[in-house]
Structure formats: structure tokens, C-alpha cells
Amino acid sequence: GDSVTQMEGPVTLSEEAFLTINCTYTATGYPSLFWYVQYPGEGLQLLLKATKADDKGSNKGFEATYRKETTSFHLEKGSVQVSDSAVYFCALSDLGMRFGAGTRLTVKP
Amino acid sequence: DSGVTQTPKHLITATGQRVTLRCSPRSEDLSVYWYQQSLDQGLQFLIHYYNGEERAKGNILERFSAQQFPDLHSELNLSSLELGDSALYFCASSVDSGTNEKLFFGSGTQLSVL
Secondary structure (H helix, E strand, O other), X not given: OOEEEEOXXXXXXXXOOOEEEOEEEEOOOOOOEEEEEEOOOOOEEEEEEXXXXXXXXXXXXXXXXXXXXXXXXXXXXXXXXXXXXXXXXXXXXXXXXXXXXXXXXXXXX | OOOOEEEOOEEEEOOOOOEEEEEEXXXXXXXXXXXXXXXXXXXXXXXXXXXXXXXEEOOOOOOEEEEEOOOOOEEEEEOOOOHHHOEEEEEXXXXXXOOOOOOEEOOOEEEEEO
């Protein structure tokens, strides 16, 4: 079935560093792709999404582009802040949203 | 605050027991999803209900069952509990059942089976 693979964490960066979290997917059709973020003690929140190939989702300085040719949806941010420390999940829409394993990001001042 | 309410927040029980987790979706949402989050399995989709009817099943064990009531709240029943069932159980809701839908997550119920 459809699935999502994320880069292993944890990831530790200094404030203002560039962030990339890799995500690739396997799907028989053309799913929508999502990034969700989970802050400590909370449920997941939608960060951004893209519904078709070459779409770019963006929110709060984060971006991800739906690349059909490489089946990827990598998350990027040009300058991370301490407040971005959280767990990030890549997901695709299927019968129920399918999530990757999650990547924990810690940003140090 | 996502608007999705889960109760209880924490549950401690013993092996072999049965528990019920409750989820109240946002007022405008017809879909409810259940997920299990554990360190070794990650975030696993269990089941999806739309307007009272089961829409899709994921990795849900036969010992687990769920339902969505006419007022759209949902309950997840876990029986014959095992140590390995200890996990964080999330409920999420969305307006519709389409694949582009944004999910709104509750804060979860932390289940500990001793």
C-alpha cells in the first residue's frame, strides 16, 4: 500500500541554520502530501500541504514542493528558530492519512 | 486549541482489562479518525468513521473496536489489553472524508497497561 519514508532523526541545529527534512513516498495514484508538526504535549497540527505535482506548500517560513519525478516532498526552512523545535511528520492521503515515523528537530540558541 | 476533545487524558490499567476512549470532534466535522502513537511503531492509522459509518480500517487489532454515534462523537474500545497496547491514542476530525482534508487532532489519551 501507499507509504511515506522520512529521514531518521533527531536533528539538532543552531538558530538561523538552514533546515531540510527529507520525505519520500510510495503511492499507486496521485495522493495529496502533507507536513504536520507536533509540539511537546500536543496533538499534530497541519503545517502545509500540496495536492498535485509541482505544487509548493508553504507556511510560517517552511516550504515543500511535490516532486512526482523523485516521489519526494522535502521540508525546508531558510532560518530556524528555537520555537521550531518539535517533531515533524510527513504524510500522504490514503484511506486514512498515512504518516512517516516523524523527525525530531531541536534548535539551540 | 484544535477544537477536538479527547477524554480521559491519562489512563492506567492492568493487562486483560477493557477501556473506552472518547473523542468529541469539532462541531462542523463529520469525519473521525483514530491513531495509535508509540515509540516503536510511530503513528499508526487505526480506523476512520464518516457520519456514523465506518469508512476505512488500518492496522486495528481485532481486540479493538470503534463506533461513531449520531451526535458524531466517537469511542474507541480496547479489550483484553496487553503491555504492548501502551501508547498515545489520538483522535482527529475533519469536515469531510476526502483525501485533501485537513485533520484536526486532539491532545491524545495516554494509555498505560501495567
